[in-house]
Amino acid sequence: MELTHNGIETYLRCPRRYEFASVYALDGSDDGPTDDRVDLLRRAICTALASGETDRDGLLETALSTLSSLWDDHDERFHSRAQRRHERQVLEATLRAYVDRVGLDHAGGIERTTSGSLPVDEIVGPSLPVSRTVTVPQSGEKRGVEPGPSNRVLAPESVTVEAEVDYVFRDGPSVVGVRFVPTLAPLGPLRYRSEWDGDVAERFTDHFDPAADVYDPAPVAALLETAVVLDGLRTLRDRLDLGGKTCRYVQVPLADRSKTSVNWVSESVETSLEIADLTDVYVDHHTYGLTHEHRNETVDSRLEAVVGRLVEGAFDPGDRWEQIRGEACPECAYAVCCEERIAAEVRFDG
16 A cells, blocks of 8 residues: 555545545645646756756756746746746746755765766656655454454554655765755744754644644644655665765745745846755654664654554544634635535534
8 A cells, every 4th residue: 555645644634635535536636836836946956956067057057948948838827928927037036046055065965976876867856756664553343453253463554655855965974855845834833943852742742632722734744754755765875875874854945935025127036945954853862862863753653653544544533623624624625525514514403
C-alpha cells in the first residue's frame, strides 16, 4: 500500500475529505494559478541548477531563459496584457531573489556533490521522490488480530509514505533536501521556532488529544512530512553514497507576495525570500542522543498511528467533528455530499 504526505495532511484536516478524494477518487482539486506558477519556477530553477552554472550571472540567466520558454507556452487566463506582463515580472523577481538568497550556495553544493561520477539528475529534479516505509498491524476486529474464532495474529503490513524534494546536495556534514512550496503560511508557528521542546511539542501532542481544544492539521502534517522526507533522504544518501552524518529538510517559498514591492512608475518588481529549515524544529534531542540521527520518536509514532488508521479505513470524524466543521468545511469541495455536514445543516424541529 502507498500513501502520500499530501494525503496524510488531507486526512488530518478531515478524514471524510480524504475518503472522498482518495477512496472514492472524487475530483475536488483546488489547484489554481499559484500552483502552476510555482511549477514554472520550480522547473526553471532545477534546469539552472542542473546546468552546472555556479556564478550568479550564469545561473540567473539560465533560469530566466528557461522561464521565458515555459512562459510562452503558459496558457493562464489574464484580464489584460499588462497583467500578464506584471505576473511575469514577479516570477523573474522571485528567480533573482532565489539566486541571491540561497541559489548560488546551493548550486555550489550540487557541483561538489556531483564532482565524481554521480549523474546530476540523481539529485536535481524537479520532484524527486523520497519515501518512508511504515509498518503497522493489519486491521481486524482488533488491530493485528484476524477476525473470527481463531484470533490469529496477522503479519504487520508495510506501507510506503511518499513525498518529494526538488533537489539534494551535501552541505558540510549534512545531506540537504530542498522543496519549493507556494508559501510558508501552512507551517504556522513552525516558521518562528528553532526547537521541538516547548510549545511545538505541546501543540503537536494536543492535536491528537480529544480533550484538548487544539486543531492544527497543517503544522502537524508538516512535521509528519519532515519525518518522511528525512528518512527518504537517509535512504537516498546511502544508495548514492553521498556521505554525511545527518540529513536536513528545507522549504523555499516561491509565491509569497507579502515581501513583494512594485514600483508602478518604473514598472519594476522586487521581492525577497524567507527560507524554512524544518529539521531543528522536528528533532527531539533525546531521540537524537540515542540514535545520532535527526529523528523524533513522538512524531514517528504518531505517523505510524495515523497510517494505521488510514489502513483500517477509519474515516469517521468522531470527536473532532465540531472543530473540523468550523475550520475545514467552509472551503471543502465535498461539503455537498458529506453526511456529517448535511446532518448538521439540515435539521427539523418537532
